[in-house]
Each structure stands twice: as C-alpha cells, then as structure tokens.
Amino acid sequence: MSFKTRDDIINSDDLNLKNKSARVPIIFLIEATPEIKPNSLKNAIENLFFEINSNISMKSCADILIVQFNSKTTKIREFSLVKQGETLAIKTENIKDELDWWNPLRFTLREIQKRKKEYDTLNINFYQPTILFLTSGNFDFSVNNESERICEIVEGMKKSGSLSIIPFCEKKNNCELLRHISVSGEVYSTLTSDFTGVFDELKKSLVSVSMSSTRAYKSLIDASQSWDDFVLR
Amino acid sequence: MKYYASSAVNCGNSHIYSNSPCEDVALVKIDKEQAIAVISDGAGSRKFAKVTAEVLVQEIEKYFLNGVLETYITGGRLYDYLNSVLYKINYPLDELGATLLFVFAKGKTFYCVHIGDGGVIIKRNQKYELLSHPENGQFINETFFLPDSSKKHFRVSQGEINDDTMFILASDGVFDLLYDLVENKPTSACEKLENWNIYDNQNSSQLIETSLKSTFSQYTNDDQSIAVLNVVFDK
Numbered sequence: 001m002s003f004k005t006r007d008d009i010i011n012s013d014d015l016n017l018k019n020k021s022a023r024v025p026i027i028f029l030i031e032a033t034p035e036i037k038p039n040s041l042k043n044a045i046e047n048l049f050f051e052i053n054s055n056i057s058m059k060s061c062a063d064i065l066i067v068q069f070n071s072k073t074t075k076i077r078e079f080s081l082v083k084q085g086e087t088l089a090i091k092t093e094n095i096k097d098e099l100d101w102w103n104p105l106r107f108t109l110r111e112i113q114k115r116k117k118e119y120d121t122l123n124i125n126f127y128q129p130t131i132l133f134l135t136s137g138n139f140d141f142s143v144n145n146e147s148e149r150i151c152e153i154v155e156g157m158k159k160s161g162s163l164s165i166i167p168f169c170e171k172k173n174n175c176e177l178l179r180h181i182s183v184s185g186e187v188y189s190t191l192t193s194d195f196t197g198v199f200d201e202l203k204k205s206l207v208s209v210s211m212s213s214t215r216a217y218k219s220l221i222d223a224s225q226s227w228d229d230f231v232l233r
Numbered sequence: 234m235k236y237y238a239s240s241a242v243n244c245g246n247s248h249i250y251s252n253s254p255c256e257d258v259a260l261v262k263i264d265k266e267q268a269i270a271v272i273s274d275g276a277g278s279r280k281f282a283k284v285t286a287e288v289l290v291q292e293i294e295k296y297f298l299n300g301v302l303e304t305y306i307t308g309g310r311l312y313d314y315l316n317s318v319l320y321k322i323n324y325p326l327d328e329l330g331a332t333l334l335f336v337f338a339k340g341k342t343f344y345c346v347h348i349g350d351g352g353v354i355i356k357r358n359q360k361y362e363l364l365s366h367p368e369n370g371q372f373i374n375e376t377f378f379l380p381d382s383s384k385k386h387f388r389v390s391q392g393e394i395n396d397d398t399m400f401i402l403a404s405d406g407v408f409d410l411l412y413d414l415v416e417n418k419p420t421s422a423c424e425k426l427e428n429w430n431i432y433d434n435q436n437s438s439q440l441i442e443t444s445l446k447s448t449f450s451q452y453t454n455d456d457q458s459i460a461v462l463n464v465v466f467d468k
Contacts (some may be wrong), residue, residue, distance in 0.1 A: 009440060009443050009444040009447060009448060010422045010425050010426075010444035010448055010449075011444075011448055012448060012451070013421070014420055014421045014422040014425060014448075015410040015411070015420055015422055015448070015449070015452070016409065016410055016411070016412065016413040016418075016420050017410070017452065018413060018415065022373070116371075116372075125373040126372055126373060127372055127373055127374050128372040128373075128374050128375055129372075
C-alpha cells in the first residue's frame with residue numbers, strides 16, 4: 001500500500017450525493033366550523049404548499065393532504081397535493097355512524113398507509129407523517145370503550161412528534177381535555193384570519209421530525225423561514 | 234500490530250437553529266492490545282437524548298478499560314447491562330433514547346455491535362464492504378434505540394483480523410454520504426479518512442471535524458459524527 005498524506009478536506013466530489021426521491025407527508029385534518037373557516041385555511045395551506053415545494057428539489061417534495069370533516073353533515077373531504085400546481089384527488093366520504101373525533105383520524109391513518117404502500121412500490125422514501133389536527137373543541141375527547149384503542153395510537157403518535165392536536169376552544173369543559181391532548185398545551189385563538197399559531201405548530205413538528213431525518217428537511221426548514229411573512233400577508 | 238484511531242462530531246443545523254445541544258457522541262480509545270471506536274446518536278424525539286448517548290458511550294468505555302467488554306459481548310449480556318444502567322439513572326425512561334454502534338478490536342478478533350441507524354464500513358483485503366447497515370422502522374426517519382427497542386435489533390457480529398483492516402463508523406445523515414447503499418460502493422472520502430488516520434494521525438480528528446463542518450453539513454440538517462479505526466500489521 002502506498003498512501004500519501006493529504007491535508008485537504010473531504011469535499012462534495014468525495015461524497016455520494018445520489019439521493020432517493022422522498023415524500024414528506026404533512027396532513028392537515030380540519031374540522032369545518034364557522035370559527036375555523038376551513039376554506040380560507042385551505043387556501044392558505046395550498047399557498048404554503050407552493051411555497052414549500054418551490055424551495056425543495058423535485059426529487060424530495062412535501063406531500064400535503066388536507067382532510068376536512070364536518071361534524072354536522074358527517075362528511076369527510078380529502079384534497080391531495082403531490083406535485084406543484086397539481087391537485088390529484090378530491091374525495092368525499094360519508095361516515096354512516098355519528099362522526100366523532102377518531103373517525104377522521106382513522107380515515108387519515110388509512111390514507112397514509114395507502115400512500116406508504118404506493119411509494120414503497122415505487123422505491124420512494126416515505127417520511128414519518130406530520131398530522132395537524134385542527135379541531136373546534138366540540139368533541140368530547142374523554143376515553144370510552146371505542147376510543148380507548150385510538151387514544152393509545154394518538155399518544156404514541158404525539159410522543160413521536162407525528163401528531164399535533166390544535167384546539168380552537170369553544171366549550172369551556174373541553175378546554176382542559178384539549179389542553180391535555182395538545183402537544184404544546186396551548187389553545188389557539190379562534191380568530192379566523194390569524195393562522196400564526198397553526199403554522200408555528202407545523203414548524204415545531206417539522207423541526208422535531210427533522211432531528212432524525214436527512215436532506216429533504218433542510219429545504220423544508222429553509223422554506224419555513226419565510227412562513228411568518230407568508231402568514232401575515 | 235498497531236492501532237490508529239480518530240473521530241469527530243459536528244452539531245447539525247437543526248440543533249444550531251433551535252439553540253439545542255448536539256446529540257451525537259463519538260469516542261475512540263487505544264489501550265494496550267485493544268482498541269475501540271464508538272458512536273451514539275441521541276433520539277431527536279426524546280428530551281434526554283444527549284444524556285442517553287453520553288451514558289452509553291461512557292459505559293462502553295468503562296467496560297473496555299476494565300477489560301470486561303469482550304466477556305459481556307460474547308456472554309450475550311451487554312444489551313441487558315446497558316439497559317439496566319439506563320433504568321437506574323435518574324431520568325424518565327420514556328424520555329431517553331439513543332442509537333449505538335461500536336467496533337472493538339482485540340488481537341486478531343473484532344466485534345461489531347449496532348442498534349439503530351448509521352452504519353459501519355470495513356476495509357479488508359483492499360476491499361470495502363458494508364459491515365453493519367442502518368436499520369429503519371416503518372418510515373425512513375424512524376429507527377431503533379436503547380433503552381426500549383427489543384433485543385432482536387441489538388445486532389452483534391464477530392470477525393477475524395488477519396491483515397490490515399479499517400473500520401469507518403458514521404451516524405445517520407453522514408453514512409449515506411460516505412457509502413452508496415444502492416450500488417454498494419464506498420466513496421473517495423473513505424480513502425481520505427484512511428490516509429489521515431494512518432499517515433497524519435495527529436491532525437486526523439481535526440481534518441474530519443473541518444470536513445463535517447464545511448462539507449457534510451451542506452447535505453444534512455442532522456448532527457454528524459465519524460469514527461475511524463485502523464489495525465495495521467507490522468511488515
């Protein structure tokens with residue numbers, strides 16, 4: 001063996017920069033109430049989606065799923081955005097039974113599993129999802145027989161930083177329960193034009209997930225630097 | 234037989250932005266006729282990730298210096314001992330978590346122990362191979378940690394050292410930059426690491442640190458750590 005001492009550093013040419021395509025799933029699960037005004041929030045999220053994906057490479061992009069549910073009409077609508085400028089699916093599902101808080105969450109988890117299978121087939125890296133559950137506080141989050149199992153799942157997801165429940169408080173009694181279930185312990189303002197808290201929560205979730213992730217997130221974090229300006233627009 | 238070792242850690246941008254501590258810990262040690270290279274990467278989702286990584290590395294160092302590490306590995310007791318240490322420290326268990334990878338060389342035998350992501354590359358007979366691969370969970374950014382992952386994820390392997398051999402250990406975020414897992418090929422960075430470690434050993438750790446700061450950190454937001462161990466036979 002004949003080695004020479006080299007005092008230069010390892011540079012980019014020395015590294016493997018081949019990056020597998022990746023999808024970073026961000027799911028907004030939004031309860032449709034007059035206070036939350038899901039359509040205006042949906043528009044804001046769509047703009048956010050363009051903001052994020054214009055800042056990251058085509059190989060690694062955010063996969064934003066917006067699930068709206070209406071407790072009065074027991075309907076779930078899904079908007080799926082995968083590529084910039086492209087709405088892939090708008091789907092409506094009727095929930096036969098009375099809609100409770102675990103139904104839309106269950107629907108969302110099922111959608112994530114479907115996507116994961118699809119991306120696995122295509123050999124695309126699929127990151128841990130970030131779910132932001134925006135709810136009015138009208139639901140009773142106390143545990144009963146049916147919701148016990150989903151509560152365990154929810155706790156596991158919260159612990160791993162995958163789920164943030166963002167309550168928009170209406171009923172006083174539910175506030176304590178919601179505060180308990182929220183990651184940050186905050187109950188956000190119901191002011192419809194102010195989404196700063198929501199986007200802060202998203203930013204926190206992304207930073208938390210990014211601790212153990214690789215390159216796809218760097219661009220997301222970079223993009224997030226301008227979110228505050230964006231939200232105030 | 235001579236040992237050469239060097240290592241470095243660099244705090245990732247995600248921790249710099251959030252003003253939080255680096256959660257990677259790396260250690261190399263040469264003692265008489267044995268040497269060790271260790272990396273532990275604290276779990277970002279756990280509050281006391283850094284504490285976990287530090288405790289694990291300190292324990293491995295202690296077992297190494299006390300001469301009991303080989304017995305613990307071959308006796309299948311290391312996983313239980315490390316877990317019991319984490320159970321005893323005064324921190325909430327569900328807030329602890331870190332990966333662990335180390336290579337321990339003693340005489341003509343080496344042991345590789347690994348739980349979680351990151352990886353270990355070996356060079357022997359002039360050829361690079363993957364010695365221990367990153368293990369992920371359901372999603373690409375999930376992995377396995379001590380204290381709570383099951384024993385089946387605590388991977389132990391053993392091999393012979395019959396000629397000059399090099400081990401490169403790298404944490405998540407760095408490993409796939411050093412080694413192309415799809416093509417199963419090393420990068421030229423591995424050659425540089427070997428040159429520095431053997432022929433410029435005094436400066437080697439500094440050179441690795443500078444490379445992490447100026448180059449690797451462009452491609453990952455995560456903390457970065459590399460440890461290199463060379464076993465060179467007297468010619």
